[in-house]
Structure formats: C-alpha cells, structure tokens
Amino acid sequence: MLINIFSFRPEELESRLKEHFPAFRYRQLMHWLYEKLVFDPQQMTDLPASMKTFLFRNFSFILPQIDAVQTADDGTAKYRLRLEDGMVIEMVLMPNDKKRTLCVSSQVGCARACAFCATGKMGLKRNLQVHEIVGQILLAASICQPQRLSNLVFMGMGEPLDNLDSVLASLRIIQAENSLTFSPRRTTVSSCGLPEQIRQLADSKVRTKLAISLNSAIDAKRDILMPVNKAHPLPELKRALIYYLNKVNYKVTFEYILIPEVNMGAQDIKALKRFVGDLSCNINFIPYNSVPGLLYHSPSDQEIEGFLSRAQVLNQPITLRRSKGAGILGACGQLAGT
Ligand code: SF4
Known part of the structure; x- marks a missing residue:
C-alpha cells in the first residue's frame, strides 16, 4: 500500500x-x-x-472527501468528511473579517464521555492518522483561498492528547518552513486534562498553545461533567499545568462552559479563583450549546451577565466566547457526524 x-x-x-x-x-x-x-x-x-x-x-495523495457542508448565518461552515475506510469526521471553519479559524478533529469519536458533549456520546471509533489531520488543514486552507487559513484549534472531534503522537507529527509538518509555516502561536491544542500527556507535550520540541476544558474547579462536579476527572482529579491536573508553564512560554487557556444550575454559582466562582489564582492563564467562558438528547440547557443573557459580573473577582483575563455555528450543530461540544 x-x-x-x-x-x-x-x-x-x-x-x-x-x-x-x-x-x-x-x-x-x-x-x-x-x-x-x-x-x-x-x-x-x-x-x-x-x-x-x-x-x-x-x-x-488522498485527502478526506467532503461529504456534506452546512453553513450557519454567521458564516461558520461545518464539513462532514469521509475517510478512506468510510468513517466520518467533522471539521468546522469559522471565518471573520480578520481571521479564518479551523476547528480540526483528532479522532473519530472520543472515549472521554464528557456529559455535555455530543462527540463523547459516540464513543471512540479510532484515532486519526497524521495525513488525516494534515488533510483537514490542507482542505481548509484550500477553501480559504485566496485568503490564508490563519488559526488552528484542535477542538473538533476527539481528545487530541489521546492521539498525541499523530497530533505532534501533524504540527511538525504544518509548522515546517517548506510547508504551511504555521506559527505555533496560531495553533491551540485543547484537552480535557490528561496530566501525563500534558507533561509529554511540554517535553516535546513542538510548540503550541494549550487550552484545558475545565468547566468546574470542584472535583465532585467535574467528576460528573468530565469522567476523566475521577482518574485525574484537579490537584493532579494543576501539578501538570505548573510543569507545562515552567517549560513553555505561553499562557494556558481555560475553557469553561457555562451551564445553568450546574457550574454558575458563587461556590463555583470561589473554587475557580482558588484553582486559577496562581497560574499564568486566560479564561474563556462559553455559554453552553444545547445538544439533542442531553440534559443541560443554555444560559439566558441575564444569567451570563450575572455570572460575568461575579467572575470579576478572579483577577485573571476573562473573555466570553460565544460559540459559532450553534445553528448547524457545529459549535463546541456539538460535533457528532450528523
Ligand atoms: S469534550 Fe472533548 S474530551 Fe470531552 S467527550 Fe467531547 S471531544 Fe471528548
């Protein structure tokens, strides 16, 4: 072959x-x-x-085949891609005036079973190979022409650090001088928080920004939202992040999905302040996008505003990131090959 x-x-x-x-x-x-x-x-x-x-x-020279495209009113486009073995993944391209960001998949499905995530409901089918990851990026770069694909986030289907070797190999290829020369500052790998792999990422020669899908700084709540927390509770995650920050010169970004009646209370902010207080980080709050068949619902504008004003006590840079593409199930946590 x-x-x-x-x-x-x-x-x-x-x-x-x-x-x-x-x-x-x-x-x-x-x-x-x-x-x-x-x-x-x-x-x-x-x-x-x-x-x-x-x-x-x-x-x-085979690239993933575009099977279907759905475009939302905000310009976000979700591409369903068919791989050589017939398996299906999704990538999401989010254009705006200044940037064209690709949300790339690293696995078919995901084993981590986060409670708010459509991909997690699928279970893991398999890891993507290097060319299947690079293939998504080349497809997206070609779609963006004559403009350039500017940013890359590993936040599509799958847990990138569960497929670390292929993700690192892909980053090496696209960052190389004779290929796309993608700046490490314009790539972000997002993880549910796997301490050993975070250390490996820090020890590798590959540079990229790291985002952690945190969603609660209270172990008992995070255990429910993200089962990975039972195996690797918050203190263990924090030790790995300190190790990472000592080796890599980028801030860590924490992604925190806002889910009413779950993680938006005063205790949640207090715990978050304790967890992030001494870390070099940014915090992105992302209003939850409803997923058919899952229990949680999206916060109202009033609930978001109330939370953000209470979150000023965190003393860390915070942003509200409204997920793009919710209308086409292309937003954070909604990718399930539909
Ligand atoms: S949020 Fe990420 S790690 Fe969790 S189940 Fe979904 S794809 Fe997997």
Whole structure:
C-alpha cells in the first residue's frame, strides 16, 4: 500500500526525493502541495513526467472527501468528511473579517464521555492518522483561498492528547518552513486534562498553545461533567499545568462552559479563583450549546451577565466566547457526524 504523502515531514520527503531528483524538484513539489494547494501531480505543470510517475508509484495523495457542508448565518461552515475506510469526521471553519479559524478533529469519536458533549456520546471509533489531520488543514486552507487559513484549534472531534503522537507529527509538518509555516502561536491544542500527556507535550520540541476544558474547579462536579476527572482529579491536573508553564512560554487557556444550575454559582466562582489564582492563564467562558438528547440547557443573557459580573473577582483575563455555528450543530461540544 502506498504511503500518504501528507504524513511525511518535509525533511523526510526531501531525503526520499533527493536520491532520484535534484534538490530544486523537492522545493517545486512542496510549493505545489503547501503553497499553491494543488494536490494532484498531474496538475503540477513544471514537474517532469518522470517525477510524476515516481510520485504516483510511491505515494498516495488522498485527502478526506467532503461529504456534506452546512453553513450557519454567521458564516461558520461545518464539513462532514469521509475517510478512506468510510468513517466520518467533522471539521468546522469559522471565518471573520480578520481571521479564518479551523476547528480540526483528532479522532473519530472520543472515549472521554464528557456529559455535555455530543462527540463523547459516540464513543471512540479510532484515532486519526497524521495525513488525516494534515488533510483537514490542507482542505481548509484550500477553501480559504485566496485568503490564508490563519488559526488552528484542535477542538473538533476527539481528545487530541489521546492521539498525541499523530497530533505532534501533524504540527511538525504544518509548522515546517517548506510547508504551511504555521506559527505555533496560531495553533491551540485543547484537552480535557490528561496530566501525563500534558507533561509529554511540554517535553516535546513542538510548540503550541494549550487550552484545558475545565468547566468546574470542584472535583465532585467535574467528576460528573468530565469522567476523566475521577482518574485525574484537579490537584493532579494543576501539578501538570505548573510543569507545562515552567517549560513553555505561553499562557494556558481555560475553557469553561457555562451551564445553568450546574457550574454558575458563587461556590463555583470561589473554587475557580482558588484553582486559577496562581497560574499564568486566560479564561474563556462559553455559554453552553444545547445538544439533542442531553440534559443541560443554555444560559439566558441575564444569567451570563450575572455570572460575568461575579467572575470579576478572579483577577485573571476573562473573555466570553460565544460559540459559532450553534445553528448547524457545529459549535463546541456539538460535533457528532450528523
Ligand atoms: S469534550 Fe472533548 S474530551 Fe470531552 S467527550 Fe467531547 S471531544 Fe471528548
């Protein structure tokens, strides 16, 4: 079976090609793939026939196939993508005046079973391979043309740190000089909070921002919202974050989904203040998006305003992030391949 070309780091590809072709041919190929976003060697007009034959004999160029697209009023587009084995994932592209952000998936489904999340209800089908992650990013970059895809968040289907090797390999590829040269500052990996993998991420040479889906700083509540907390309670998570912050020069972002009658009370803010008080961080509050079949409901504007004014005591930078794409089930926690 041919190896997918989008799973190669640029230097690996270069060393494969240089046995057969002069160095400039490698640069031409990278320019087609990652700059012009042309993925079919037949259309690479300045490559000789011998090189096209070599490429077809040695690599596959298959990207995830777009199966369906839904676009919300705010411009957010949810793409259902079919993989080579027929499995389905989703990516969400969120354009605005200044930025085009891709929410990328890292797994088919997810094993972590967070109580508020549609993906969690699916269970884990499998990890995505490197080329399936890079493939989503290239597809999105191509859709954005002539503008550039500007930001990347691993907040689609799956827990990225449960597929850490492939996520790191994908980041290495898209950050490399001869590919998309994506700045580490424009990539964010979001996790439900896996201490060992957070340490591994800190120890790796790959740089990216880290977001933690926190949602409660009270262990008993977080146990219910996010079962991962039973195995890795908050003190353990905090120790891993301190380790990360000592090694990586970026603030951690905490994502906190606002769910009425669950995590918006005075005790919740008090516990949150204790947890984040001495950490270098930002906090994003995200009003919950209802998911069919799940118990929770979205907060009213009044409930959100009341919470935000009480949250001023946190003494940390806070933002309210209204999830985009809720009308097409493309917002945070809503992706389920529908
Ligand atoms: S919120 Fe993230 S980690 Fe939790 S079930 Fe959903 S996809 Fe998995």
